[in-house]
Amino acid sequence: xxxxxxxxxxxxxxxxxxxxxxxxxxxxxxxxxxxxxxxxxxxxxxxxxxxxxxxxxxxxxxxxxxxxxxxxxxxxxxxxxxxxxxxxxxxxxxxxxxxxxxxxxxxxxxxxxxxxxxxxxxxxxxxxxxxxxxxxxxxxxxxxxxxxxxxxxxxxxxxxxxxxxxxxxxxxxxxxxxxxxxxxxxxxxx
Numbered sequence: 001x002x003x004x005x006x007x008x009x010x011x012x013x014x015x016x017x018x019x020x021x022x023x024x025x026x027x028x029x030x031x032x033x034x035x036x037x038x039x040x041x042x043x044x045x046x047x048x049x050x051x052x053x054x055x056x057x058x059x060x061x062x063x064x065x066x067x068x069x070x071x072x073x074x075x076x077x078x079x080x081x082x083x084x085x086x087x088x089x090x091x092x093x094x095x096x097x098x099x100x101x102x103x104x105x106x107x108x109x110x111x112x113x114x115x116x117x118x119x120x121x122x123x124x125x126x127x128x129x130x131x132x133x134x135x136x137x138x139x140x141x142x143x144x145x146x147x148x149x150x151x152x153x154x155x156x157x158x159x160x161x162x163x164x165x166x167x168x169x170x171x172x173x174x175x176x177x178x179x180x181x182x183x184x185x186x187x188x189x190x
Contacts, residue, residue: 009163047073050063075113083143086110118153127178
């Protein structure tokens with residue numbers, strides 16, 4: 001029963017993420033950002049798609065600062081219906097969107113992701129095959145699926161979010177690279 005397995009893993013990881021003290025979250029975010037900006041995917045990116053982290057997610061502000069320092073435009077996701085669209089805008093322009101997630105305002109036009117864009121993806125859990133467990137809406141799976149198998153995708157999270165195996169369904173899309181504070185894991189062949 002994959003959905004039941006996913007729900008159990010979501011609950012366990014949610015409790016662990018909520019227990020991370022703010023100072024530990026900031027330190028982990030800095031370490032993860034340092035590893036991400038060293039990736040060839042970062043160096044070859046035309047733009048970077050980030051997400052505004054929720055309180056229980058690894059903060060993305062250090063990555064936003066690095067993108068600005070490298071003159072990389074930042075695309076922020078906005079949920080429209082059940083799908084993500086991406087908008088180039090400043091982090092200061094984000095407003096509470098659906099489910100309270102900081103998102104670009106609806107008045108700003110979206111732009112399609114391209115093959116040279118690096119997509120930084122949140123996750124509840126990741127494994128060594130790049131499989132990720134999200135919050136359950138499938139919006140990142142659809143966005144990555146539209147880019148194809150060679151999407152420049154990086155899942156980020158805390159060390160404890162790496163698990164032996166993420167339960168998956170046929171529609172789930174793996175990320176190319178998983179980055180935590182202690183390391184980088186490239187998707188291994190299935």
